[in-house]
Amino acid sequence: MKDIKLALVGYLNTKPFEYGLKTSLSKEIYSIYYDNPAYCVKLYENDKVDVALVPVGALSSIGEYKIITDSCIGCDDHVRTVVLMSNEKIEDCNHVVLDSHSRTSAILTRILLKEYWDTNPRYSTVNIDEIEELESEEAVLMIGDKVFENEKKYKYSYDLGYYWKKLTGLPFAYAVWIAKGHVSQGAIDQLSIDLNNGINSIDQVIEEQRIKEPLHDLESYYRDNIDYVLDTEKRKALDLYLTKMSELELVHD
Structure with missing residues (x-):
């Protein structure tokens, strides 16, 4: 399997994804670039990476992409951040x-x-x-x-x-994983496994981050605020958001 160059937002809410990638038995295939959401989009658009976690507001302006994995940065009420x-x-x-x-x-x-x-x-x-x-x-x-x-x-x-x-009445997805057309299904499947393993390792992530961020209520943040599953309701919310964005003529704003 070829190496995967991917862009990951460098915020606390992506730490479960990072944990899954770095503890994977296939971790050698990943080259990870960290930045803010807007710059992750630029890395993807400029062909610096093959896969990226991108803010959904950028999807309408990105040329080639496919949404991959059932993982996202989302919420079903208060997101806090x-x-x-x-x-x-x-x-x-x-x-x-x-x-x-x-x-x-x-x-x-x-x-x-x-x-x-x-x-x-x-x-x-x-x-x-x-x-x-x-x-x-x-x-x-x-x-x-x-x-x-x-x-x-x-x-x-x-x-x-x-x-x-x-x-x-819907949850929300702030960022989703996208990939270029040439990324193989095998690579996408491996990425999905590793991201899910990270999501299922919240206890370990909290322990790691508590040492670095002792003043933040990370347990509540990871368990109650952030929802990492891109389910049917969040996909509905994504479609509605993009529709409202277009109706308000904010696509190229």
Whole structure:
């Protein structure tokens, strides 16, 4: 079997995937590139990798791909690490700062603000790491590990997984595994086995990460917030999200 070059988002929520790949008996076949969601898409589009975990908001702009495996980064309610934060109620915010690292969450924010909260704020996109404090009537989208560092900093926090469920009644898939057409079925099958082994090793992942991240409630995060199975309901949610994205003319936004 040929080596598989793959891109993996370097967040805490992907640690079960990483664990499965690194403890696999076939681990020598994997060359893993770590980065933020947006750059994982670039690696895939520029043919630097054959397989990637990509944010679903990028699927409409990617040329050649097929969704592989029944694994994803998803949730069935609160996700905890995709949130809008503000010091005023979100209905009173007229400017929303979006995180440049994930187009999926930025688009989800715009869908929810329009369809759930019925607001139409001004948007800007920045590297959230450069934000020091918010102005009056301003909200910020935060994703990934930086949420843990900031979740007590602001008066209001709106979990987008929770509000998507309230709007649609569906779970959500934030990122899915995709592959180029030349990747063999044998390689995909092996990857699926290794990812599932990682998902089924949550206890070991928690123990490893607890040493590195002692201040985070990782057990609740991995067991209650993140759902790694790309099931029928999440596939429905993915289709609905892409439809809403198109209806709001956000495909190339």
